[in-house]
Amino acid sequence: MKVAVVYQYFQGHGAPGHSLIYELTQHLAERGHEVTVISGETGYMKRDTPTLPWYRRMVRKERDGQVTVVRTFTYSELHRSFFGRLMSFLSFSLSCPAGLLSIDKPDVVLASSPPIFPMFSTWLVCKLRGIPFVLEVRDLWPASAVQMGILKNRQLIGVMSWMERLLYNQSSRIIALTEGIRDDICARGWPERKVELVTCGVDVDRLYPDEAGAAFVRERHGWQGRRIMLYFGALGEANNIPVILRTAQRMRDRHDVLFVLIGDGMKRQATEREVSSLALANVVMLPPVPKDDARMYISAADACLVTLRDIPLFDGAIPTKLIDYMACGKPVLCGVRGEAQRIVEDAAAGLIFEPDDDEHLAGLVAGILDDGSAAARMGRDGLAYVRSRFPASRMRTQMEVALIDVVQGRSAEHPPEDRSS
Known part of the structure; x- marks a missing residue:
């Protein structure tokens, strides 16, 4: 199958920070699937400052092993302030659709959140092109930002909450990274059959006592x-x-x-x-x-x-x-x-x-x-x-099976009623 993965902070083992999406995409490619990643220009903990002018950074393609990576323009000073982080999210939200539209139509799109804004624009492209949309939830936004006191603007909270409901409703499947995330989503009305738990895993040949x-x-x-x-x-x-x-x-x-x-x-x-x-x-x-x-x-x-x-x-x-x-x-x-x-x-x-x-x-x-x-x-x-x-091989197999199920039409579910009013 043709798989497109949208994740803002895609990076390999040579960069700092976690590399779960990198390892998943390499696994899928090794299994014979055609994999393309739409990503921003920098990892979450990698502060490389782009040297090319913005107009030459809108869409760039590269190869990482058997995976095609499409880098799109992203504001790079995400750690300067909350505003800088928001600008990073918004810039990728505007640029990632160009990357997704630049590739052949995939059989399924896996989008990993947070951030939530690029997930919304990714879903719009999937809606327009008739592509099944799978949402991986690594953190509950906007709820976690609100509880931490980072997000206080009621209008922005309302917009993000609406986006969250729409994305959960419209996704073919929701992948939860932890039991707590899965239980929270199900407790708010989404059916258990639609929400699948796929936790993080560890590569014992890469992380071991040394x-x-x-x-x-x-x-x-x-x-x-x-x-x-x-x-x-x-x-x-x-x-x-x-x-x-x-x-x-x-x-x-x-x-x-x-x-x-x-x-x-x-x-x-x-x-x-x-x-x-x-x-x-x-x-x-x-x-x-x-x-x-x-x-x-x-x-x-x-x-x-x-x-x-x-x-x-x-x-x-x-x-x-x-x-x-x-x-x-x-x-x-x-x-x-x-x-x-x-x-x-x-x-x-x-x-x-x-x-x-x-x-x-x-x-x-x-x-x-x-x-x-x-x-x-x-x-x-x-x-x-x-x-x-927590063997990584088991987790990647779970994700692969979930994506195949979606492509073969085995995941259609009815969304819960919108109880936001």
Whole structure:
């Protein structure tokens, strides 16, 4: 089948950040499907500034393995502010239809959200060309932005809520990344048969305990003799980095402990200013590293941190960093309620703290660093758990089967009544 995938932040293993869509598209191509990706010009944590003038960047085609990639004009300063992020979303919303119209008509379009605005323009093209539309939901927008206090304009909230309902109604199938997302959508009236759970998975040949890589990273950064508490991922509004900084402040007298933050996002500059103003010598911030190098940095840590803001919708979140940490055999300190907490507890892969409780987190950091046997056991148990429960091959097969079902017409469902009035 011919598959078109619309995802604003498409990137390979040589770029920082997650590469789930990249790996899915390569899998589909290897399975004999003709795959084209419509994407923006930069990854979520890759700040390359375009050098060509805008009129030469409207639509550009390239190849990545067996996959055709169509890059369309996108505002690149997405991390400058919320306005910059909105401009990035809107610019891709306007340019991605040109990319989708530039290719032969596909049998199905898979669109991955958030952001939600490009999903709407993608659906319009699908409607005009008679293409089945499958929506992958990685985060519930606009609800999560509203609960975080990022989105306050009632008119914009109304527009985005209307878009969300229309997209759910018009999609041939909805793919939910977590149980919490699936349950929320179904609780609002969409039929369970239409909403399919396909969680993130891990490639055990790419993410695994890497002792040699860990030694290289520790020597490179001069971390010998230090106990490393690692946060690896986005530095955004949702990620609750302040609880880590408060914990570091509490533990500044533990000269053997070093908190390492690796990543980028809208809150990176604010975090750097906070580290400087508090004179936190026990905090190091590094730029994002390519996915190919992730296992070395994770393996170099003694324990890893998962944090999110304490809002109800994040009870249904599974941060990809959690699965990555466990795949590298590292114990996890998790400050996320709900689904992420259940994974850590079921796997016996780490310890749980209240999302904003830095005092509790400081105690857990000291305890896990001082009990090497317990930390090693948690790492082993977490590794075994993700290898049995989150194999990437299984997740990609689920997605492939779902797309084939849509193409063969086995997914027609009736949308719920619009109860927004």
